[in-house]
Amino acid sequence: MTTSCSNCLDADQAQSPAPPSGAPEHAHWVAIGSLTLGVFGLVTAEFLPASLLTAIATDLGVSAGAAGQTVTATALVGAVAAPSIPLLTRRFDRRLVMIVLTLLLLVSNALAATASSLPTLLTARVILGVALGGFWSMAAALAMRLVPDRLFARAMSLILSGVSVATVCAAPIGAWMGDHWGWRSPFIAAGVLSVLTLASQVLTLPSLPPRDNPSLKVLGELLGRPGVRVALLAVLLVISGHFAGFTYIRPLMENVTHLSVSAISAVLLGYGVGGFFGNLAGGFVAERSERHAIVGGGALIVLLAVSLLMAGSSAWVTAVAVVLWGFAFGAFPVGFQTWIVRVAPDQAEGAGGLLVAAFQVAIASGAIGGGVLVDHMGALGGPAFAATAITLGTLLTLRHGARAA
Helix, strand or coil: CCHHHHHHHHHHHHHCCCCCCCCCCCCCHHHHHHHHHHHHHHHHHHHHHHHHHHHHHHHHCCCHHHHHHHHHHHHHHHHHHHHHHHHHCCCCCHHHHHHHHHHHHHHHHHHHHHCCCHHHHHHHHHHHHHHHHHHHHHHHHHHHHHCCHHHHHHHHHHHHHHHHHHHHHHHHHHHHHHHHHCCHHHHHHHHHHHHHHHHHHHHHCCCCCCCCCCCHHHHHHHHCCHHHHHHHHHHHHHHHHHHHHHHCHHHHHHHCCCCCHHHHHHHHHHHHHHHHHHHHHHHHHHCCCHHHHHHHHHHHHHHHHHHHHHHCCCHHHHHHHHHHHHHHHCHHHHHHHHHHHHHCHHHHHHHHHHHHHHHHHHHHHHHHHHHHHHHHHCCCHHHHHHHHHHHHHHHHHHHHCCCCC
């Protein structure tokens, strides 16, 4: 990167406005709680097929690979919906938009629970992708309007804790319910959770008239801001590195560490628990500096990836590294959400949509890039990709990450 470009970036960040003063004087924590419940319901529904795939395939008379496309459909639609929903709903009260998105979540769970064919189940998952992408694109913008500026990172940490809890609970509870009452029962339970979420949002979310005016022109203007481009590039590097490493962590534990299936399950549960506490710690740090939260999490994952490359055959090293990896990753969502709002507070919804799209691209590129290395290097290819990409993203964030206002 040239010196002149670096100076431009520094100038852009120095002039980046703080979050707008229209934020409330008092925090609406109950409303934030309803958004947290919404996140938990959305991510739970997203993760359920992974733990029920064999049963779904058998019951619907399709292959496991075909049933697995229910996960792909949700991710692809979510990537498109994230930047699109704020544009299509820019004239509507954000409270109404969130309630409609939760209704879509309820419809998706109901369709999934009653699906008698793969096309019906795919339809349910497409609807879920719309709800998922729409929610994530506006989550930061809504949090910014529900709490004072100084509490924004804390509010985002609370909202994102719903992801960590769903990560820990969805797969094992879904598998247990599926074994006892059939694969449809977890979707019925998720539908009940959707009803509770809908009721809580109706009762607690205040009126939030549209404030941003997102459009294709605005998205283009956002991409023209150096601060936004740097944040998105950092997301692509850091998140692709994470998913390259974590997507292929099970082959590493099986083929390099030689852990049993029960031990692998325990380690992955530890990863989820670590992510929960990492999310809280990340919110605490991001409240003071999102730059430090991302750099701290990235530096720790690089050290853990290197430890796996050097001593992945050790059960203790691998178990500790995977659990701490989950803890370190917890800092990224709240850190990047806070960063993108700081560099584009006047168009938080549009910037949030771009951030979600960047996350989805990073997930796909990390899985593909990690897979290429795993095919050529073996199971250690994932940590090798992670160490390289996250090092670059962490250095970029350290040099050009937004500074606290």
